[in-house]
Amino acid sequence: MGDSSWFDGARFGMFVHWGHCSQRGSELSWPMAGGIGALPFAADVPVTEYHATAATFDPYPGAAKGWAALARRAGMRYAVLTTKHHDGFALWPTRKTDWSIGLTPYRGDVVGEFVDAMRDAGLRVGLYFSLADWHHPDYPALTDADKPYGSFRRSPPDAWARFVDVLFGQVEELLTHYGPIDLVWFDGGWERTAEEWRSADLERLIRNLQPGILINDRLPGARGDYETPEQFVPPLPPAGRWETCMTMNATWGYCPADTTYKPARQLVHSLCEVAGRGGNFLLNVSPMADGALPVEQVERLDAVGRWMAAHAEAVHDTTPGLEPWQFYGPTTRKGDRVFLHLLWRPYETVTVRVLPIRRVGDVRDMATGTELPFTTRAAVLDELLGGDPMGEVTITVPESVVDPLATVIELRVTPPGVSS
Numbered sequence: 001m002g003d004s005s006w007f008d009g010a011r012f013g014m015f016v017h018w019g020h021c022s023q024r025g026s027e028l029s030w031p032m033a034g035g036i037g038a039l040p041f042a043a044d045v046p047v048t049e050y051h052a053t054a055a056t057f058d059p060y061p062g063a064a065k066g067w068a069a070l071a072r073r074a075g076m077r078y079a080v081l082t083t084k085h086h087d088g089f090a091l092w093p094t095r096k097t098d099w100s101i102g103l104t105p106y107r108g109d110v111v112g113e114f115v116d117a118m119r120d121a122g123l124r125v126g127l128y129f130s131l132a133d134w135h136h137p138d139y140p141a142l143t144d145a146d147k148p149y150g151s152f153r154r155s156p157p158d159a160w161a162r163f164v165d166v167l168f169g170q171v172e173e174l175l176t177h178y179g180p181i182d183l184v185w186f187d188g189g190w191e192r193t194a195e196e197w198r199s200a201d202l203e204r205l206i207r208n209l210q211p212g213i214l215i216n217d218r219l220p221g222a223r224g225d226y227e228t229p230e231q232f233v234p235p236l237p238p239a240g241r242w243e244t245c246m247t248m249n250a251t252w253g254y255c256p257a258d259t260t261y262k263p264a265r266q267l268v269h270s271l272c273e274v275a276g277r278g279g280n281f282l283l284n285v286s287p288m289a290d291g292a293l294p295v296e297q298v299e300r301l302d303a304v305g306r307w308m309a310a311h312a313e314a315v316h317d318t319t320p321g322l323e324p325w326q327f328y329g330p331t332t333r334k335g336d337r338v339f340l341h342l343l344w345r346p347y348e349t350v351t352v353r354v355l356p357i358r359r360v361g362d363v364r365d366m367a368t369g370t371e372l373p374f375t376t377r378a379a380v381l382d383e384l385l386g387g388d389p390m391g392e393v394t395i396t397v398p399e400s401v402v403d404p405l406a407t408v409i410e411l412r413v414t415p416p417g418v419s420s
Contacts, residue, residue, distance in 0.1 A: 004214050006124055006182070007226065007241060009317035010077040011275050012308075013126070015245055015284040016067060016114070017082050017252040019089055020057035020104065021050065023289040028253040029086035032134065034147035041251045041258045047144050051135065054089060058105040063291025064114040068121035070285075070293065074301045075308030077316070080126035080185050080282065081114045083174060088135030092177075096169040099135050115178045124182040127174050131167065131197055131219070132188030138163035152191045164198055168205060175209040183214040185228075194221025216243075233270055237277035237320075244274055245282040248297055254286040261296050264303035268405045271304070271315065272341040276330025278320045307405045310367040314339035314408045326353045336415060339366070342407040346397045355413060357391040362412035365401040372396055372409065388416060 019028050024045070030036055031045035071079055084090045092111035093102035101110055111127070118125050134142035138159040146153065155163065175181055184206060189197060199221040206213060217224030226241035233244055248267070251258040267283065274281040285297050293301075308315065314332055321331030321338050327350075330341040342350065357376035364371050378391025395409060 004182075004212055004225070006077070007214055007280065010124065010280050011315050011318070012074070012076045012271060013078040013080065013124075013243070013280060013282045014067065014071040014074075014076045015080050015128075015282045016287065017085070017284055018110075018287045018291075019082065019085055019087065019091070019253070020054040021087070022254040022287060023053045023056060024050075025254055025256050026050075027251055027255060028082065029130075029134065030149075032087060033142060033149040036149060039251065041255045044147070047142060050087070054099070054104060056105065057101070057289075059110075059287075059289065059291035061108065062113070062117075063287060064110070064117035065120075066292065067114075067285065067287070068117040068123060070298065070301045070305075071118075071123060072121045074305040075312050075315070076123065076283075078124035078126055078182065079114075079118050080128050080183070081111065082128045082130075083111050084129055084133075084170065086130045086132045086134050086188050088133035088139075090170065092173070094170050094173055096166045096173070097136060111174065112178060115181075119179075125178075125180075126183040126185055127181055128185040128187060129171065129174065130188035131186060132191050133163070133167070136163055136166065138166070160196070164196075168198075168202060171202065171206065172209065175206060175213075181210055181213055183216070183225075184210075185216050186218040189218055189220045192220070197221075214241075233273045234277070234279075237279060242278075243280040243282050244270075245284065246270060247284045247286075248300055252284055252286060254288050254294065256294070259296075261300070264300045264307075265405045267300060267304055268307050269343045272330045272343060272406055275315045275318060275332050276320055276341060303405070307403070310403075311406075311408050313337075314341065314366060314410070322352070323354075326355075327351075336413055338411045338413055340409040340411070342397075342409065345402055346407065349394050349396055350409070352393045352395070352411070354390050355393050355411075356388050356416075357393060358388060359414040359416070360393050360411055361414065362410070363393075363395055364410055365397075366408040366410050367403055368401055370398075370401050372398075372401070 027039050027042035030039050030042035032047045032050035034044045035042035090100035092109050094100045115125050133139045140155050199219050203222040214225040217227045227238045229244045249258045249261045271281045285293050318332035318334050321333040329343050332339045363374050372395050374395040378389040
């Protein structure tokens with residue numbers, strides 16, 4: 001049985017949305033469905049025109065090595081690739097259909113290259129797989145007559161049985177051809193029922209092939225291992241394992257028209273908030289046609305990486321720290337160390353409430369190691385009576401240690417009965 005506990009402390013990962021449509025500079029899949037309001041740059045594209053770019057898909061070899069290097073430098077610990085999106089195009093040379101990277105001028109195996117590159121960089125490997133397939137005739141294939149999106153045609157039972165065999169076969173290829181896979185990220189399941197997908201059988205197949213694998217919560221009717229809120233940080237964390245996925249702009253696929261990029265500070269703040277709630281932050285990148293990332297995304301990954309170089313200890317392998325009323329910002333914890341994530345430029349001081357004030361020490365700025373002066377205060381009688389009073393800690397934060405993205409302060413709180 002494999003160990004999936006790596007997920008609990010990973011905190012930061014890379015989502016890669018890529019396909020032949022990157023040549024068009026459009027969102028994945030949704031343009032052929034006429035677009036949806038939730039994706040403002042998914043403009044309507046005729047179905048045959050959308051599919052046509054598969055014939056010219058010829059990225060630069062070794063693109064995945066570049067993604068892996070950027071991910072590692074950014075402090076990410078795992079990566080997830082869209083092996084097949086809703087458009088049905090497979091980024092590996094599947095033997096179950098003729099609609100794959102195998103028919104392109106590239107003729108390589110993007111999935112294999114991705115898996116190898118991420119493993120070589122020390123990252124865990126995840127594979128995204130859409131259950132829907134808007135190209136396969138037995139699904140049935142989506143046509144211009146099916147627009148606007150929302151009505152799902154059903155195939156005759158014999159055709160549907162053939163399609164499900166293809167679906168199971170492709171999942172089996174992904175989980176038997178590339179060694180250990182750490183997680184599978186399903187999507188597209190809303191168009192059919194759990195019974196139609198044969199979700200219980202599919203889950204059983206997956207766990208038999210890869211006993212240590214994690215499965216997200218998007219296989220209808222199955223027992224997902226973690227929840228996947230999308231494009232936002234939940235105000236209250238889900239009860240179990242969870243991961244929020246988010247784009248840098250408003251688009252999952254490469255779209256040069258979408259210039260609504262979040263600044264690096266906002267991305268770091270989202271990472272701090274997710275870590276402070278005990279989740280993982282899966283940040284999307286969208287390679288261009290040649291496999292290189294847009295310069296805006298590289299700049300942001302590098303900025304986050306510089307911040308993580310000084311603050312990773314406050315993110316990786318942490319648990320949620322204090323209660324929200326103890327400190328007005330995200331906090332994380334690792335053993336006797338508590339990390340305060342300041343998502344605003346502080347005034348002269350910041351205050352933490354309800355801490356054992358006589359056991360607080362070694363208060364410092366994480367990035368510079370600067371020791372920060374602090375004062376404590378508790379109820380008068382608690383102070384007079386000695387013991388282990390709970391009270392406030394007020395920390396002086398000089399302008400010289402304020403980080404342009406997010407300042408992090410570390411406090412060491414000695415366990416009861418241990419000398420500080």
